[in-house]
Amino acid sequence: MATSMALRIGRVDRILDALGDSTRRRIIRLLSAGPMSVSDLSRPLGITVTAVTQHLRILQSCALLKSHKKGRVRMCSLDTSGFETLEHWIREHRTSWERRLDRLGSLLEED
Amino acid sequence: MATSMALRIGRVDRILDALGDSTRRRIIRLLSAGPMSVSDLSRPLGITVTAVTQHLRILQSCALLKSHKKGRVRMCSLDTSGFETLEHWIREHRTSWERRLDRLGSLLEED
DNA sequence: TCATTAGTGAAGTCTATACTTCAGTATAAG
């Protein structure tokens, strides 16, 4: 329980670090319109393909992105698994915080 | 619709930038146990109160944190509003991506 | 009143990392 929580947090940390960069968010928005290759991505982003590759590595390492190479072209698409993890994390914590806020609210009523 | 979407994205961007820093995530985790003052936070974080104040400004600017000053003590607590915004964003996009993946899946079946 | 405590603001340092260039590999096309 404690260990699985620690692993969970490490995973979420990596996801939030990845999403903390505006270029990687732009990549995600581009891919939400459908799969694209590395050079397809580099054009609208206005950065080199090398830079794109570096971002892809990060996005892939936390399951926000999937890719497979067919010939010499790497096709990239979004991986829902990372987003699911993040959604679970937010929902869990949000509900626990709301419970706490409710308790706080009832305490304040006695003020 | 288009404009409200644009504003929404700007808001989510600021939230993800804020959550992209590990110290700010530690602040959030500390506050999930209940309200704390600025110096209460600085101790376990191992940074100066000035640094904490700077983080608080960022967290507050995107509605992840609320605070009010009583006397000379600023009490900080989590603001669910930012988390709600983020949760909505993820859910919306995740479902649309899943629809897209479903379509892609049925296309691949004809392969 | 004087000292202490809690926090803020400005300005500078310093590090993490986003991005580049260059050199290289592997696939495809002519």
Add this chain to the structure above:
DNA sequence: CTTATACTGAAGTATAGACTTCACTAATGA
């Protein structure tokens, strides 16, 4: 076989921003 295309890896640069110090204000306590 030659050339072009798609990408990857290593290494260097440059900048954003996290953190500090110092100086300050305002509230609390002795």
